Amino acid sequence: MKVAIMYFSSQHKNTKKLLDALKETYDVTLFDVTDVKDVELSDYDIIGLASGTYFGNYSKKLLEFAKMHLPQKKKVFLINTYGALRAIQKDVKKIIADKQCELIGYFGCRGYDTYGILKYVGGIAKGHPNQKDIENVKKFLKNIINK
Numbered sequence: 001m002k003v004a005i006m007y008f009s010s011q012h013k014n015t016k017k018l019l020d021a022l023k024e025t026y027d028v029t030l031f032d033v034t035d036v037k038d039v040e041l042s043d044y045d046i047i048g049l050a051s052g053t054y055f056g057n058y059s060k061k062l063l064e065f066a067k068m069h070l071p072q073k074k075k076v077f078l079i080n081t082y083g084a085l086r087a088i089q090k091d092v093k094k095i096i097a098d099k100q101c102e103l104i105g106y107f108g109c110r111g112y113d114t115y116g117i118l119k120y121v122g123g124i125a126k127g128h129p130n131q132k133d134i135e136n137v138k139k140f141l142k143n144i145i146n147k
Contacts (some may be wrong), residue, residue, distance in 0.1 A: 001045050001145050002043060002044045002045050002046070003028045003029070003044060003045065003046045003047075003048065004028070004030075004041055004044040004047050004048070004068075005022070005027045005028055005029070005030050005031065005047070005048035005050055005052070005068075005079070006031045006034070006047065006048070006049055006065055007019055007030060007031070007032060007033065007048075007050035007051060007100055008033050008034065008050075008052070008058075008062040008071070008074050009015075009051070009081075009096060010011075010031075010052065011052070011054065013049060014052055014081040014111025014128070014129055015050050015052050015079065015080075015081045016112070017129050017134075018079060018081065018109070018133065018137045019050060019079070020037075021137065021138065022137060022138065022141055025138050026138075026142075026145070027126060028048075028060060029044070033059075033061050033062050033065035034061060035063075035096065038069075041069055041070065041071050041074070042071045044074070045074075046075045046076070046077065046104070046145070047070065047071075047075070047076050047077075047101075048078070048079060049062060049066055049070075049078050049079070049092060050062075050078070050079035050080070050089045052081045052082070052086070052111060053078070053080060053082040053083065053085070053087040054087075056085065056087060056088050056089050057088050057091055058080065058089075058091065063079045063091055063092060064082060066092070066095045069094065070096075070099050070101065071099070071102050072101070073102075074099070074101045074102075074104050075101070075103060075104045076102065076104065077104050077106065077107070077140075077144050078103070078105070078106045078107070078108075079103040079108070079137065079140075080106070080107070080108040080109060081105045081108070081109060081111030081124045081128075081129060082109075082110060082111060082112065083111065086108050093144075104147060105140065105144050107114075107136070107137050107140040107141075107145070108128070109128065109129050109133040109136065109137070110128040110133070111129055114119075118146075125144075
């Protein structure tokens with residue numbers, strides 16, 4: 001089972017921390033949408049879209065990359081880190097539907113957030129993603145692969 005994950009992770013690299021843990025455990029290929037200009041994903045069986053939450057949504061860079069490079073009719077899962085509120089999934093789900101892909105799962109967990117006024121109070125969700133979050137995302141991917 002070939003698994004690729006397209007991701008965007010900035011600021012505290014919360015999402016990347018989860019993905020690095022997945023890479024240590026599973027044979028997954030990671031594509032940082034800020035480093036990859038062109039990618040062929042049609043050979044992958046399952047594709048993940050992973051992002052932190054930015055202004056209540058998945059990263060615009062990830063969404064644009066998915067619009068351009070997500071192949072038709074693939075199995076897709078989502079991973080999201082957030083400070084207080086999970087990302088609204090309307091935009092990413094529209095891309096998945098437009099590509100006639102099947103959404104097969106979602107994993108979300110808190111991530112350290114110091115955006116805006118939060119930096120004045122030292123941020124929120126300090127220490128996240130933590131070891132429990134990492135173990136949970138590993139279980140999530142195991143279930144996705146074994147479906």
